[in-house]
Every structure is written in structure tokens, then in C-alpha cells.
Amino acid sequence: MDKLKSVLSGEEARKDDRTILEVANEASTLGWGTRVKGFVGCFVVGAIATILGVCVLFIPKVGITLFIVFYTIGNICTLCSTMFLMGPMKQLKRMCDKTRALATTIMITCLVLTLCAAFWWKNFGLALLFCILQVLAFTWYSLSYIPFVRDAILKMLAMCMK
Numbered sequence: 001m002d003k004l005k006s007v008l009s010g011e012e013a014r015k016d017d018r019t020i021l022e023v024a025n026e027a028s029t030l031g032w033g034t035r036v037k038g039f040v041g042c043f044v045v046g047a048i049a050t051i052l053g054v055c056v057l058f059i060p061k062v063g064i065t066l067f068i069v070f071y072t073i074g075n076i077c078t079l080c081s082t083m084f085l086m087g088p089m090k091q092l093k094r095m096c097d098k099t100r101a102l103a104t105t106i107m108i109t110c111l112v113l114t115l116c117a118a119f120w121w122k123n124f125g126l127a128l129l130f131c132i133l134q135v136l137a138f139t140w141y142s143l144s145y146i147p148f149v150r151d152a153i154l155k156m157l158a159m160c161m162k
Helices: 002-009 011-016 020-027 032-058 063-086 088-095 101-119 124-143 149-161
Strands: none
Touching: 032 063, 063 088, 063 101, 063 124, 101 124, 124 149
């Protein structure tokens, strides 16, 4: 009966005209409750990784490396948690908006450079600098989702510099 109903209403023709991405998106859509659970779970994992990174910071010899790894994993998990709420494609499109593109680029670059500084270059001072830049870029990126906050911060900084 549902098949006859969809043919008569014209839905069957529309289903054939869909692209592969649209079909994959429909097949992978999650319910709102599942999205919220995924968001909370991923966010909590990110927060735990970040807190764990701070806790292991003072372990001799390996503490700084573990901090960098856990902190970076925590930031990645926190960033990915919002993909559960919006969906991955919408999140990626919003990350590349003109208001967020620079912050996104700096944030992802700092994530990669932090790991490079820790493992390939073995320069922990540089790795810590990139961790600080991660925090600043991630904060600036997050503030872009709150209307007019970044403009207010820039105006406040301009007033302080006078």
C-alpha cells in the first residue's frame, strides 16, 4: 500500500533523482535523542581526555608528551561532538564559512603542529606554544557561534588599547 501511495504522490520519481550523497545522508540520519547522546558522549570523552592530560602533565620525562596527546585528542573529540548535533556535512560547511574559516584553519593547523612539535621535532616548548594557540583558536572559533560576541570582544580590546 505504501508503495502505491508513493507512486501516486510522485515520491517514487523524486527518490530516483536523488544523488548518492543524499541517499547516504538519509540512511545515516540519527534521531534527536541519539544525536544528543552522541554529543554528550563525545563531549565527555573530550573533557576527560583534556583533564587527564592536565593530570599527567607533571609526570617526569613523559608527562609533557602525554599532556600534548591527551589535550589534542580532547580538543578533537570536543570539536567532533558538535557534528552529532548538526551532522557532519553541515558542521564542515559552517566551519568553512567566511566568519570561521580563519579560526578553523588556525585551530586545525595548531592541532597538527602540536603533535609534530612533540613527536617529530621533539621541541616541547614549541608544542606548549601550539597548545596555547589551540586554546585561543578554539575559543575564537567557538565564540563565532554566539552572535556579536566576537565584535564586542574586538571593540573592548580596541578600547583597552587606546
